[in-house]
Amino acid sequence: MSDYDYVIQTEALSKRYGRKLALDRLDLRIPRGRIHAIVGANGAGKSTLFRILLGFLAPSAGSARILGRDSGQLRPQDRSRIGFVNEEHTLPGWMTVAAVIDMHRRQYPRWNHAAFDGVLGHYHVLPEQKVGQLSRGERAGFNLALALAQGPELLVLDEPTLGLDVVAKRAFLESLLYSNASEDCTVVYCSHQMEEIERVADNLIILERGQLKNMSAPDDFRARVSHWVADIPFKGPDPNTVPGLLQVQRLDGLHHYLVLDQDEDFAGFLRSCGARSVQSMPVSLDRAVNGFLAKNHATPAQAADARA
Numbered sequence: 001m002s003d004y005d006y007v008i009q010t011e012a013l014s015k016r017y018g019r020k021l022a023l024d025r026l027d028l029r030i031p032r033g034r035i036h037a038i039v040g041a042n043g044a045g046k047s048t049l050f051r052i053l054l055g056f057l058a059p060s061a062g063s064a065r066i067l068g069r070d071s072g073q074l075r076p077q078d079r080s081r082i083g084f085v086n087e088e089h090t091l092p093g094w095m096t097v098a099a100v101i102d103m104h105r106r107q108y109p110r111w112n113h114a115a116f117d118g119v120l121g122h123y124h125v126l127p128e129q130k131v132g133q134l135s136r137g138e139r140a141g142f143n144l145a146l147a148l149a150q151g152p153e154l155l156v157l158d159e160p161t162l163g164l165d166v167v168a169k170r171a172f173l174e175s176l177l178y179s180n181a182s183e184d185c186t187v188v189y190c191s192h193q194m195e196e197i198e199r200v201a202d203n204l205i206i207l208e209r210g211q212l213k214n215m216s217a218p219d220d221f222r223a224r225v226s227h228w229v230a231d232i233p234f235k236g237p238d239p240n241t242v243p244g245l246l247q248v249q250r251l252d253g254l255h256h257y258l259v260l261d262q263d264e265d266f267a268g269f270l271r272s273c274g275a276r277s278v279q280s281m282p283v284s285l286d287r288a289v290n291g292f293l294a295k296n297h298a299t300p301a302q303a304a305d306a307r308a
């Protein structure tokens with residue numbers, strides 16, 4: 001693939017805030033087209049990555065390119081090819097909806113009013129309302145409509161549904177999925193809401209402590225994680241010896257193991273540890289991702305070590 005085929009390309013990208021390494025030699029290539037979800041625990045470096053990509057923050061080392069251009073050198077015409085929606089939905093609260101639309105229409109040469117109407121039609125927003133009077137969900141929808149109507153090649157959504165109720169979240173996702181405008185654009189969607197990721201994403205990118213840990217179809221990642229239930233009469237094996245272990249729990253006398261990249265041989269391992277019965281079952285994407293992220297989450301002891 002040539003550089004043009006990637007909407008986002010970072011090489012050995014690092015960002016240090018004092019003693020904190022937020023991005024750690026990150027190599028990330030996001031191909032053009034489709035919906036890419038970025039997930040990671042709190043503090044994994046997602047917002048830092050977006051701030052660098054959009055040219056608001058300089059990297060400490062390495063490089064970041066967006067739509068083929070160095071992110072530190074974006075020109076207004078490059079920015080107009082990128083739509084950005086974050087959870088703050090920052091628009092001037094004192095302006096009316098109609099005035100904001102007018103401003104955007106003049107600012108973006110590729111303005112597509114049909115696309116705008118297609119998204120905003122999901123919300124009961126009136127042109128004479130002030131932006132500050134809109135509900136959170138309406139503001140999120142208004143922001144999405146503005147971003148899609150500018151005809152972006154790349155749409156970056158950073159936790160766009162944070163704080164929205166279930167109904168507003170659904171309206172947001174439907175307006176994104178069923179908008180014709182989103183067909184021609186690459187969407188990078190950052191969220192902690194796994195049911196949203198499952199619904200919209202073609203590609204699942206997992207970041208952990210500023211490093212890339214996974215890039216695959218969500219279903220492929222889910223298939224890497226399995227849940228095993230074993231009836232082991234004793235204490236069970238030392239967790240350090242359990243291959244691919246993400247989580248272990250003892251419930252109702254049974255051992256539950258969540259493991260990564262294990263096949264049928266894992267049943268043999270459990271039997272060799274004294275299991276009288278072994279059963280495996282598939283897991284949801286939510287469980288797979290959260291089990292994976294929880295494994296390396298800082299424990300209070302680790303956090304205390306880091307402070308020392």
Ligand SMILES: Nc1ncnc2c1ncn2[C@@H]1O[C@H](COP(=O)(O)OP(=O)(O)OP(=O)(O)O)[C@@H](O)[C@H]1O
Binds near residue numbers: 022041045
């Ligand atoms: N301005 C800053 N000064 C110091 N440390 C910072 C600053 N901004 C971010 N960090 C640290 O960098 C790390 C990455 O933060 P970042 O906001 O990029 O994570 P995130 O993945 O977006 O998290 P969340 O999901 O909680 O929004 C965190 O450990 C955070 O404490």
